[in-house]
Amino acid sequence: MFGATEEVAEAVSHALAAEFGVDVRCRDAGWFDLTELEDQDLIVIGSCTWNIGQLPSDWEAHLAELAGLDLRGKLVALFGTGDARGYPDTYLDALDAIAKAVTAAGATLIGEWSTAGYRFTGSLAQRGTNFVGLALDQDNDHDLTDARIWVWCAQLANEVELAGPSPASVTGIVASGCLTPM
Secondary structure, three states, X not given: OXXXXXXHHHHHHHHHHHHHOOOOOXXXXXXXXXXXXXXXXXXXXXXXXXXXXXXXHHHHHXXXXXXXXXXXOOEEEEEEEOOOOOOOOOOOHHHHHHHHHHHHOOOEEEOXXXXXXXXXXXXXXXXXXXXXXXXXXXXXXXXXXXXXXHHXXXXXXXXXXXXXXXXXXXXXXXXXXXXXXX
């Protein structure tokens, strides 16, 4: 096991479990049957952005499948890891592709996160003054990660409450190469 996304996914799963009172397991997108997402109420997807705005290979390979799912009525929250100083003009670009795929599948995106306090010059994952999901930079702002995760998970709980009953099922998955198969 390796990678900032794995570390972040584990922290997000613990915070979500605390907020919702349900078990949240991290799953690797490279080994996960994406059709299982259709049975979930809240789906949390995380991904790193590689190099100059690229999706990890397993997300790239499964993006069309993700877009083809029936996620109508499902809430989806995204989180991403990236290096804002090393790649300031493509920070978290991979989240944009995932956001477009889940939206095409009919899901409702929740969990936008303010761009305030981030140093970057461009991101496809930016919508106005927000990112499409939680933005984390383990390379440069590791000390802010835990607090951001807990605040974001509390925000998700509030957004889910506004949307209706608490989810009975929550799935967290991360990009390949971050977790071993389950």
